[in-house]
Amino acid sequence: MSSRTNIGLGVVAIASMFVGLSAVPLRADTPYVFELPVGFPRPKVPADNPMTVEKIALGRFLFYDTRLSGNGTQSCASCHQQERAFTDGLPQAIGSTGQVHPRSAMSLTNVAYATALGWANPLLDSLERQALVPMFNERPVELGLAGKEEELLQRLRADLRYQRLFAEAFGRDTDRISLGNIVKAIASFERTLISGNTxxxxxxxxxxxxxxxxxxxxxxxxxxxxxxxxxxxxxxxxxxxxxxxxxxxxxxxxxxxxxxxxxxxxxxxxxxxxxxxxxxxxxxxxxxxxxxxxxxxxxxxxxxxxxxxxxxxxxxxxxxxxxxxxxxxxxxxxxxxxxxxxxxxxxxxxxxxxxxxxxxxxxxxxxPAFVSDPRLSDPFVPWPCRADCGYDGVVTVDELVQAVNVALGTSSLARCLPADASGEGDVTIDELLQAVTVALNGCDRKPAGH
The missing domain is CATH 1.10.760.10 (Cytochrome c-like domain)
Known part of the structure; x- marks a missing residue:
């Protein structure tokens, strides 16, 4: 038997073992309970965007995803880096096209308690509305999504991880992956950026x-x-x-x-x-x-x-x-x-x-705990992928097929590595089996250089 895999047969054989799994989950509205420092009041939360664990999980991915810029080079986190208390260390922020913003990127420390969101605009009074500004601002360009709204939505709709995360946060409605839900999820994540352990x-x-x-x-x-x-x-x-x-x-x-x-x-x-x-x-x-x-x-x-x-x-x-x-x-x-x-x-x-x-x-x-809190960190992990993109403990057929295709190098997923550990251009059976094991069970081993 050849030590090399047949790509099509490998995917079909592995997928066939999990035919009974559901591809899209039901909506889950798990209420989020703020863990507030002593003396901190409860943040104000909009009635039309209650805090749920599922929306926060989705918002965290969106916050760190460079696909939320027109040219795919920047994310919200590019100007709001956790290790810098969610600012960027620059005198003035630089947008995805290289344009320099006239102002410094504000820290998002305790942004849930902020009134006017920005340096000098009293009209920008909700995190949901504020999220639209860097996405679509043209003077200067920040994330550079003006005129590319549908392109952004198509990027997210094509991703199995987001299919699951949006379904969990907003249900199975056909329009669940929408601009309105994107900003609701990002705002929900931002409301968890609470610092009070000094x-x-x-x-x-x-x-x-x-x-x-x-x-x-x-x-x-x-x-x-x-x-x-x-x-x-x-x-x-x-x-x-x-x-x-x-x-x-x-x-x-x-x-x-x-x-x-x-x-x-x-x-x-x-x-x-x-x-x-x-x-x-x-x-x-x-x-x-x-x-x-x-x-x-x-x-x-x-x-x-x-x-x-x-x-x-x-x-x-x-x-x-x-x-x-x-x-x-x-x-x-x-x-x-x-x-x-x-x-x-x-x-x-x-x-x-x-x-x-x-x-x-x-x-x-x-x-220091705030700037190193893993719950607020980049969720995109640069190592062989666990297929459970929704992190709900269930690996669906679609998730497993995508993970195997990534392992074989026939597909790509943000920051996931192919299974060709030896680097000679082919995937051996052993390498594929290891990738499948990681896909199903996770793995603590990170590849060299990460």
Whole structure:
């Protein structure tokens, strides 16, 4: 008997063993229970998009899938990377076609509690609506899907994993793989990005009196003092004055001008970055941007709406000066004299010891568990595929056939490897049997280089 496989016979023989399995599952609406840190309120959830385990699982795949860009090069996670507290480490975000966004990608830390979603648009008030912006925005292009809606849907409809995940999340309706359901799933996943396990949280919850260093403790006293005024814009459980949650009688959104620019001496900001003024056209709104959360600051540099301050030390220096002075170039001006600047940005003086204390406190708002939580990580695993694409414990005929075809190299699936471990261009019976074993049972072994 030849040691090489007959592709057609191999697929048919293996598939025939599982003829009785259902290809498309029934919808499952397993309620999702938020695991909230002590003192955190329940996030507000839209009535037409209740949180379910199935939608979150689907949304996680969509969030990390580069097929959600027009040219297949970027995903939501390209600009919102977990290890950076779901931002990208760049001063300004870069879209799938290489266009540079005028603003920095915002961290998604605790985005479930955000009111206005973005730096300066009070009208963008739901995660479902916000998800459409990077997908279809044309000035600048982000994910670049404008005019390619049907192409996106066809990509997902052709994938067996998504057939199962959408069916589990939204049922067997023929139109279940739709744009509306895509944004509902992504928004559901984003609402699980909750961070509240920092040294500061552990200390204030009374769980460990030593969780906060003495230096950070005194830094906290400075932070919450009228001398520095930080807490007015960055207060509350999420260290921002812009917050919404379940049971909140009204949403709070804080847009502030912090004296970052004063180009003409009359308060002007760079024309592509005028803040709330872009929406309202009210002169006093020039340069007003949302005060973001201060959680996970160590992971989210550079800072400000345009990433123009590289370090936390630089941020403190900026506020200590009461605004930034730019001495030359097209943006030259004394931001401390901006007529629209917030009254809270008045400037202050710190000794070097106090500055280090304040830095220690800000770094005590970091949550290492959040940026490494496997439940929030990329679900596309670069190793021989387990065929159970729906991760429901059932391998369907279609899933197994696809896994075998991937193993044989006659089909492809995102980040799954063919079974040709020896690399000589053919798949041996042993290699195929190993691939089938992995497809049915999973495997802890990752290939070399991964």
């Amino acid at each position: 040294p500061f949280d552990v200390y204030v919850q009374g769980l460990d009196d030593n969780a906060l260093s003495e230096e950070a403790f005194f830094g906290g006293r400075l932070f919450f003092s009228e001398r520095l005024e930080c807490f007015h814009c960055h207060g509350g459980f999420n260290f921002t004055a812009s917050v919404t949650h379940d049971g909140n009688p009204f949403d709070e959104t804080s847009f502030q001008n912090n004296g970052l620019y004063n180009i003409d001496g009359r308060g002007s900001y760079p024309p592509e970055n005028t803040g709330l003024f872009e929406i309202t056209r009210i002169p006093e709104d020039m340069g007003r941007f949302k005060a973001p959360t201060l959680r996970n600051l160590s992971y989210t540099a550079p800072y400000m709406h345009d990433g123009s301050i590289a370090t936390l030390e630089g941020v403190i220096d900026h506020y200590a000066a009461g605004g930034r002075t730019i001495h030359s170039g097209p943006y030259a001006g004394d931001g401390s004299k901006n007529p629209y600047k917030s009254n809270f940005v008045r400037g202050f003086s710190l000794t070097e010891e106090e500055k280090q204390q304040l830095l220690a406190f800000l770094r005590a708002l970091d949550d």
